[in-house]
C-alpha cells in the first residue's frame with residue numbers, strides 16, 4: 001500500500017486536489033528545454049506513482065520513435081506524456097486498487113478527477129463564475145440540437161447561423177427541426193474558403209442567438225476574431241470542436257462554447273459545454289432530459305453515468321497544457337507549426353496549393369492539394385512509409401489535410417515539410 005506516496009494523501013482527501021496540485025509532479029514539464037534527445041522509453045512499472053521520471057525520454061517537441069506522426073482530424077493524436085501517465089495508472093489509479101474505468105462515478109476518487117478537470121479547464125480559459133463547465137456525451141453533433149432546444153422558447157423563434165463549412169452547415173440543418181434558423185452568410189459558393197466581414201452581415205434583430213463554427217475542420221477556415229451580435233439580447237454560440245484550447249479565448253464574449261474532445265483535449269466520447277449560467281433552465285418542454293443543460297448543471301455533469309475515463313484523459317491533457325505555460329504558450333507553438341507548413345505550401349511554386357484565404361487559414365487543420373492531383377495517392381503512400389499517417393483530405397473535398405492540433409509535436413510538422421520538399425524535388 002502506498003501509505004507514504006503523494007497519491008495516498010490525495011486519496012485520503014481527493015477534494016483537496018486543485019489546479020495547483022500537479023498530477024505530473026514527477027515529470028519534467030514540456031517547457032523545460034533541456035530534455036535529452038528522443039529515444040525509446042524504458043518499460044514502465046505500473047504499480048507506483050513515482051515511475052514517471054522516464055518522461056524525460058520524450059523531447060518537448062518530439063515523441064518516441066515507435067510512434068507515428070498522426071495527422072488525423074479526430075480522433076487525433078494525444079500528447080505522449082499524457083498517454084504514458086494514463087498507462088502508468090491504468091490498472092491501479094494512485095493506490096486506489098482499481099482503474100478509473102472501474103470506479104463509481106459518485107465515489108470520492110472520480111469526483112476528485114472531474115473536479116480537477118473542471119477547475120484546470122477554468123484556469124486555462126479564465127472561465128468566470130458566471131459560467132458552468134459541463135462534461136457531456138453525444139458529440140458536438142448532439143449539441144446541434146441541444147442549443148436550439150435550450151435557447152429557444154418555441155419552434156417559432158428565429159436564430160442566425162454563419163455557414164462557413166460543412167460543420168456549420170450540419171448545425172443549421174439540425175436546428176431547422178427546433179427553431180427558425182436564418183443563414184445570414186454562407187461560403188458554399190466559394191467552396192468554404194472564407195470568413196465574412198462582420199460589418200456587412202445582415203443580422204436578424206429578433207434572433208435569439210448567432211451560431212458560428214470557430215474552426216471548420218474539413219475546410220480549414222478559422223475565425224481570427226468573433227462577430228458581436230448587433231442585437232444586445234442575442235447570444236453568440238460557438239462550435240470550437242477543432243480549435244478548443246488551441247489559443248486563449250475571451251469566454252465572456254460567448255453564451256455557449258461547445259467542443260467534442262477528440263481533436264485537442266482527449267478521446268472521443270466527451271463533449272465539453274461552457275455555458276453562461278443565466279441561459280440555463282429555459283429549455284423547451286419537448287427537450288429530452290439528456291439534452292437539458294439544467295439537468296447536467298444541477299448535477300455537476302453526474303446526472304447519469306458520464307464518460308468517466310474520457311473525462312480523466314481530458315483532465316490529464318488540461319494539466320499538461322497548464323504545465324506548458326497555458327494557452328498563450330500553446331498558441332505560440334501552434335502558430336510556429338502552422339507557419340512552416342503554410343510557408344512550404346506557398347513557396348512551392350504551385351506544386352502544393354492551399355485553397356483557403358490567407359487571413360483565415362486554420363492553425364489546426366491545413367487542407368492542401370497537389371497541382372498534379374494524380375500524385376496524391378503516391379504522396380500519401382510515401383508519407384505513410386515514413387510514419388506520417390492520416391494525411392488524406394476529407395472524402396467530401398479530397399486532396400490532403402494535415403491536422404496539427406496541440407499534441408502534434410513541432411518535430412512532426414518539420415518532418416512533414418521536409419518530406420513535402422523532397423517529394424516535390426522528385427516529382428516536380
Ligand SMILES: Cc1ncc(COP(=O)(O)O)c(C=O)c1O
Nearest residue numbers: 139140141167217239241242260
Ligand atoms: C467542427 C466540428 N463540429 C462538430 C463535429 C462533430 O463532432 P462529433 O463527431 O463529436 O459529434 C466535428 C467532428 O469532426 C467537428 O470537426
